[in-house]
């Protein structure tokens with residue numbers, strides 16, 4: 001079986017990331033505009049913006065990604081990390097790549113002193129929840145989301 005490695009996304013990864021990103025948008029049935037995709041990519045590769053992507057690499061090709069936002073907190077001095085997007089190409093699922101992407105973030109967070117790593121998922125996303133349940137139990141918070149743009 002080919003080895004899996006995890007590394008930061010770099011400018012040269014754009015074409016591969018776009019392909020994976022498109023798969024992720026299709027999974028969610030989302031039709032966000034090209035301008036949003038371009039802006040997201042610019043943020044990912046801008047070292048000043050606290051948005052970053054870690055890529056899972058198999059046979060020298062990105063096959064999955066985790067995209068996070070590192071943000072300040074009011075209840076702690078250290079930042080927390082929000083895992084906004086996690087995706088593994090469907091030809092590579094079930095091999096532990098999603099777990100490797102999360103493990104990598106945990107290692108980064110321990111090294112850099114984040115207070116926690118957190119994420120949301122749809123309650124019926126059973127595949128994702130099976131993976132997530134290996135890490136912790138879901139908490140009992142509920143979300144309120146008010147749309148503010150037309």
Ligand SMILES: CC(C)(COP(=O)(O)OP(=O)(O)OC[C@H]1O[C@@H](n2cnc3c(N)ncnc32)[C@H](O)[C@@H]1OP(=O)(O)O)[C@@H](O)C(=O)NCCC(=O)NCCS
Pocket residue numbers: 024027086087088089092093094095096097098099100120121122125127128130131
């Ligand atoms: C959710 C998602 C990222 C999981 O990625 P993945 O690479 O398949 O995840 P993993 O392989 O690490 O874990 C999935 C299962 O494979 C198992 N697994 C882990 N390592 C394994 C290995 N070496 N060999 C076989 N199975 C393995 C995991 O234990 C888990 O199954 P189990 O709980 O029944 O044991 C992927 O399904 C995906 O991209 N889905 C669509 C997008 C999505 O839902 N994203 C999350 C939104 S919040």
